[in-house]
Amino acid sequence: MSQKENRSKQKKQERWLVYPYRLAHHPLCSKFEDHVYTIKGYKVCRGCVNLYSGFLAGLIIVPILAVFLNVNFWIAFVATNVLFIFTPLSVFLHPPRVIKDFARFLLGIAMVTCLATIILSIVELVRGFNGWALAVIFLTIAIYVTSRRYFSKLRDRKNEQVCRKCEQFYHPRCEGLVGGIDRAIALESHEKGDAFSEQ
Numbered sequence: 648m649s650q651k652e653n654r655s656k657q658k659k660q661e662r663w664l665v666y667p668y669r670l671a672h673h674p675l676c677s678k679f680e681d682h683v684y685t686i687k688g689y690k691v692c693r694g695c696v697n698l699y700s701g702f703l704a705g706l707i708i709v710p711i712l713a714v715f716l717n718v719n720f721w722i723a724f725v726a727t728n729v730l731f732i733f734t735p736l737s738v739f740l741h742p743p744r745v746i747k748d749f750a751r752f753l754l755g756i757a758m759v760t761c762l763a764t765i766i767l768s769i770v771e772l773v774r775g776f777n778g779w780a781l782a783v784i785f786l787t788i789a790i791y792v793t794s795r796r797y798f799s800k801l802r803d804r805k806n807e808q809v810c811r812k813c814e815q816f817y818h819p820r821c822e823g824l825v826g827g828i829d830r831a832i833a834l835e836s837h838e839k840g841d842a843f844s845e846q
């Protein structure tokens with residue numbers, strides 16, 4: 648690796664270290680405590696932990712089921728949407744947190760079945776033209792892209808609403824961002840090479 652590449656890699660790592668939310672996807676204050684797990688002192692996004700656990704489980708379960716049950720693209724498509732439907736239900740019905748966690752886990756499996764749907768549809772198309780397989784590919788991609796955009800925006804809006812109601816909203820260094828600001832100052836000092844960065 649060249650010196651330039653090495654420097655750019657280091658910078659990326661440093662930026663990640665000072666990124667205020669890091670793996671949390673939420674401010675790190677008591678108002679968002681419910682949205683993070685603390686693992687070995689690091690706050691990580693609770694939703695992402697459950698989502699990726701589901702994704703890993705899906706990577707094991709889905710190929711096995713696909714082979715043993717001789718799954719076609721229709722079954723994969725229906726399974727994806729059945730697994731996905733728990734996400735909007737959990738967002739709009741506000742069930743207990745543990746149900747939301749389970750919905751995120753199912754969403755992780757749905758991401759794998761979504762991939763399986765597209766692969767099986769392509770296989771179907773390679774065997775011979777099938778308009779339904781083509782429609783399923785477009786529909787699957789459309790549902791994935793629109794729902795991802797919609798739910799990301801919704802999460803940002805909800806986070807903002809919590810902040811706007813918070814008594815610290817107008818504080819320049821509120822509890823939720825103070826860690827990020829301190830890390831940013833530390834990075835600046837580190838880049839300048841002053842004594843603070845060596846502490």
Ligand code: SF4
Nearest residue numbers: 674676810813821823
């Ligand atoms: S404004 Fe309040 S709720 Fe928002 S990040 Fe800061 S401390 Fe947390």
